[in-house]
Amino acid sequence: MTAKKQLTIAVSGLNNIDSPGPGIPVIRALKESTLFDVRIIGLSYEALEPGLYMHNLVDKSYQVPFPSAGTDALxxxxxxxxxxxxxxxxxxxxxxxxxxxxKLENRLLAEFGIKMFLPTxxxxxxxxxxxxxxxxxxHGIKVPYSKMIFSTAEIPALLNEFSFPIVVKGKYYEAYIAYNIEQIHSYFNKLTSKWGLPIIIQQYVFGSEVNVTAIGDGNGNAIGAVPMRKLYITDKGxxxxxxxxxxxxxxxIANKLIASSKWRGGMELEFIKTAENDYYLLEINPRFPAWVYLAKGCGQNHPEALVRMALGETVEPFKNYEVGKMFVRYSYDLIVDLKEFEQISTLGELS
Amino acid sequence: MKIKKNIAISESGFIFNPTTGDSFSTNPIGFEIIHLLKEDKNKEEIKQTILSRYAVDESTFEKDFYDFSTLLQNSQIAEE
Known part of the structure; x- marks a missing residue:
């Protein structure tokens, strides 16, 4: 039996809250790798990200500067x-x-030998x-008609192009369904104050939401893709x-999209499947979703495949996955010594 | 009407549609009817089987079978 390769991997997204980041699921998949023996370094932005205190998964954590601080600080x-x-x-x-x-991918590799596997x-x-x-x-994929707006003055004219219900989306996160013009105004203001401009207006499509977690090798090959339907949705969607x-x-469709775009790295595709069995792409998230551990549960360890590709290995595409595997989240109260909170809050590090 | 090929049905009457992710539970009579449909029995054959096994009159069977088959099609478990 070959010994597992020892690696130290830094992972962000430790906010394992009700709207969870993908960090902890990614770490779980890596900890269960058959190829790597990983030491996990958590990168956190807030002192209350639960992953900081999950010492069975995260070996040591460091605070990192908020993205707005820029690349030099990072x-x-x-x-x-x-x-x-x-x-x-x-x-x-x-x-x-x-x-x-x-922006730092080449520098991190050249100066420190740190590898990543990110989209361009x-x-x-x-x-x-x-x-x-x-x-x-x-890329020949159906997408609901959408447009950006930058001011509430543009809202009345939207009714020439859209019919209710209309989806109002923030630049990075959050979306609301508006059923009248007043709601568009309200959501515009709410989302602008949180995420800035522009606001994306999208035609609502009726159907059920289905998602895919996938990974591309950057040469047009889909290394893995697992489709999932949400069975229980929180108030945050x-x-x-x-x-x-x-x-x-x-x-x-996922394979076609990856082939056409030559996607490099993990991704989540969000679709609406209509009653006519048409698929409308709602969103592409340029990283693994928080449910990526389901892919591991279905036989496709996407985070492990990503690490292999980051290390320069050629990875053969997964051929199948288990259908009918479920994930069910739960909440869990970690009891944390104040000393740990103090350590991460004041020193920016936690062992 | 036929049960779609990829529908999984367990002995407990639990039905899973792997395409939609939907799951359902049916009672023993529903389970029996689904099995008869899987054996490619037509409505007349199913009716005779059920009438011979259970104390049910024909009009009640007709009404209940119509409801059940509509439910199976709406749930994408069966197709014409």
């Missing part, structure tokens, strides 16, 4: 963490931090909510339970 911090931990691979899991990590800036920009309609046209589907058409 690389300075990563440099320090690397000196302490000798990081092999970083897996960033927040949309908002990806731009900084993408063009791929990242192209799939942005505000560009998704054009993305669909380019997040899956609290879901089940893997036997849906060849959906997997083929």
């Amino acid at each position: 690389i300075e911090r990563i440099s320090y963490i690397h000196q302490c931990e000798n990081i092999s691979v970083i897996i960033p899991n927040f949309d908002a931090e990806l731009s900084n990590f993408m 800036q063009d791929q990242f920009d192209e799939r942005h909510k505000s560009n998704l309609f054009e993305f669909g046209l380019k 997040k899956a609290w339970a879901g089940i893997s589907l036997d849906d060849d058409k959906l997997v083929q």
Whole structure:
């Protein structure tokens, strides 16, 4: 039997809350890797991200500067963490931090030998909510008609192009369904104050929501894709339970999208399946979803495959996955010594 | 009417549609009817089987079978 390769992997997205980040599921998948023996370094933004205190999964944690601080602050911090931990691979899991990590990808490799496996800036920009309609046209994927608006003055004219209900989306996160013009105004203000401009207006499509967690090798090959339907949805629209589907058409759409865009890295595709069995792409998240551990449960360890590709290995595509596997989330109260909270709050590190 | 090929049905009457992710529970009579449909029995054959096994009159069977088959089709478990 070959010994597992030892790796130190830094992972962000430790906010395992009711609207969870993907960090903890990614870590669980890595801890269960058959190829790697991983030491996990948590990268956190807040002192109350639950992953900080999950010592069975996260070996040591470090606070990192908010994305708004820019790349200089980030690389300075990563440099320090690397000196302490000798990081092999970083897996960033927040949309908002990806731009900084993408800009630093070459420097991190050249200066520290730290590897990542991220989408390119063009791929990242192209799939942005505000560009998704054009993305669909380019890659032959159905996307509900949408447009960006920058001011409430543009709202009345929307009724010439859209019919209610209308989806009002924030730049990065959150979406609301508006049934009248007053609600569009209200959601516009709510989302702008939180995420800034633009606001994306999208035609509502009736159907059931189905999602795919997938990973591309950057050369047009889909290494894995597992479709899932949410069975229980929280008030924030997040899956609290879901089940893997036997849906060849959906997997083929995901493969086609990855082939056409040459997607590099993990991704989540969100679709609406209509009563006529048409699939409309609602969103592409440029990183693993928080339910990515289901893929591992179905026989496709996407985070492990990502690490292999980051290390320069050629990974053969997964051929199948188990259908009818469910995930059910739960909440759990960690009892934390105040000393730990003090340590991460004051020193920015926690062992 | 036929039960879709990929529908999973357990002995307990639990039905899973792997395409939609929907799951259902049926009572023993429903389970029996689904099995008869899987054996490609037509409505007349199913009617004779049920009438011979259970104390039910024909009009009640007709009404209940119509409701059940509509439910199976709406739930994408069966198709014409």
